Every structure is written in structure tokens, then in C-alpha cells.
Amino acid sequence: MRKLILPLKENHLFSKTYARGKSEVSKLCAVYIMRNFKRNPDGSPMKTKLGITVNRKLGKACKRNRVKRLIREAYRDNYEYIKDGYIMIIAARAAAFAPHVKAQDMSRAFKKIVSRDDFFNIPKKPQKKN
Numbered sequence: 001m002r003k004l005i006l007p008l009k010e011n012h013l014f015s016k017t018y019a020r021g022k023s024e025v026s027k028l029c030a031v032y033i034m035r036n037f038k039r040n041p042d043g044s045p046m047k048t049k050l051g052i053t054v055n056r057k058l059g060k061a062c063k064r065n066r067v068k069r070l071i072r073e074a075y076r077d078n079y080e081y082i083k084d085g086y087i088m089i090i091a092a093r094a095a096a097f098a099p100h101v102k103a104q105d106m107s108r109a110f111k112k113i114v115s116r117d118d119f120f121n122i123p124k125k126p127q128k129k130n
Contacts, residue, residue: 045085
């Protein structure tokens with residue numbers, strides 16, 4: 001069974017996640033995460049939404065699409081480590097564009113980030129900046 005990936009499409013959520021979210025970095029990708037306060041009608045947390053960003057400066061369309069495929073595959077491989085109720089953005093880094101980078105490498109880098117004990121420990125209430 002294929003894991004369903006809910007895409008993050010709203011620009012304001014990207015901006016909010018970059019500004020207020022928590023971030024972790026590896027050699028191949030950077031992961032930004034923020035709690036999603038919206039709930040399903042039954043009160044349970046919504047599925048985690050995934051946003052993928054790949055900088056245009058790093059490569060042409062073919063290379064960028066390859067890296068996005070690698071990121072989606074890494075997300076699917078590590079689906080069991082990802083909790084519901086979050087907004088997650090995965091940004092590709094320059095090292096991900098190397099021709100020797102395979103899906104396993106991206107998956108390992110992503111797993112190293114999301115399997116940390118403190119990765120999903122985010123305060124319940126967003127803190128206001130003065």
C-alpha cells in the first residue's frame with residue numbers, strides 16, 4: 001500500500017513554518033517542522049502535510065525533479081517515524097544534487113533527523129514575538 005502524502009500548497013504556511021518552526025539539518029536536506037493546530041471533525045489531529053522545496057540555483061528542472069522524487073521516497077520510507085498533526089517542509093541542499101546520491105542516502109539522512117527523540121517536541125502554543 002502506498003503511503004498518502006498530503007501536499008502543503010499554501011504560501012502562508014510555508015512562511016509561518018520557516019519563521020516559527022523548528023529546524024534540523026543534515027548533509028542532504030534541511031527539515032522544518034511546526035505543529036498544525038487544525039483538527040479533523042472528530043477531534044483527532046490532521047495528517048502531517050509535506051512541503052518540498054528545491055532551489056532553482058542548484059540545478060535545472062530535470063535534476064530538481066529527481067531530488068524531489070528522492071525526498072518523497074525518503075518520506076514514504078520513514079513514514080512510521082512521522083507523527084500526525086504537523087506541517088513539515090523538506091528543503092534540498094546542494095549535496096543532494098550529486099549524481100552518486102541514491103534514494104537510500106536521502107532516506108538515511110531523513111531518518112536520522114525525524115527519529116530523534118526531541119524532534120517532535122514542540123511547544124503546544126506558538127510563542128509571539130515582540
